[in-house]
Amino acid sequence: MRIFSGIQPTGRKHLGNLLGAIDQYVAGQDRGEALYCIVDLHATTVPYDPVELRERTLDTAALLIAAGLDPERCIFFRQGDVREHTELCWLLCSVTAWGDLNRMHQFKEKAGSERDLVSAGLFLYPVLQAADVLAYRADEVPVGDDQRQHIELMRDIAERFNARFGETLVVPEHRIPAIGARIMDLQHPDRKMSTTGGSEQGTVYVLEEPAAILKKFRSAVTDSGSEVRRGEGKEGIGNLIEIYAAVTGDDHEAVETRFAEARYGDFKTAVAEAVTERLAPIRERYAELRPDEATLEAALKLGAERATEIAAPTLADVRAAMGVGPVGS
């Protein structure tokens, strides 16, 4: 079983990233051969600052290791260090329909009314994401719910490639967790928690101080009822139940039973405490790891070497199947 996932180095990582994705990356290390990549090339598809990109990549590397990724037990690397990703992206463009890219929700959201002005990279973003996974012939892709459409497209691309050029690529499956796949903004429970589209007050960062976490949960939007229960019109409290369940490893019903007699205020405090307890060790580890940039860079470099060993033979097969370059290139 080969597992692959990628994460952006932009923005500060939040509770949605941790519960929807990073927790699954950590678990994946015990389930198979796991590859995890910080996608710096994807980050260049929106306006960005080159110096900051390097900084944020190291921030993300330190955070993932602090959260439990072990560069000795997985292949952990930076996307831009492995040239096979960009080459495969181009080659896969030949089996990707323009219309499919134009229908991608994330492209529509990010481009908004500026569709003619955004970079071509933003449009091709899902093809690079397909290349990330297909270069390793990965079987499984752990992600949050918002990546569902991107994974569907990469499956289509792999199937179309195999149909057109012969069986070459593995068609991967997504792995979306039953709990924590869609953590919502605490202020706007109808929107996903996000550094780009969410509210500052409704987004809880992995490295946030306990006092700030408590404040954010205490001011979370709920409904006018009083029962700690999921249901129609109770999206805010439902989101808090989801977060509590994901952080403690309980299921939804167990959380509802435990807090059956609780008032909203007490439940909010309990969620804040559970989250703080979960995040504290990550924050401490991060503070130790982040200053040692040489060690982080060395880990990423080693990861890129190991990743290249797997991706290069796939690229050789893809080139051969497509008739690109001389025979045996």
Ligand code: TYM
């Ligand atoms: P990114 O960096 O936006 O997010 C990283 C992971 O966090 C998940 N996530 C969430 N999960 C639950 N609730 C939320 N509110 C929430 N917000 C984000 C995302 O689903 C994701 O799994 N395009 C990808 C990066 C990527 C990739 C790949 C992923 C590039 N190549 C190959 C898988 C395979 C992205 O922008 O993730």
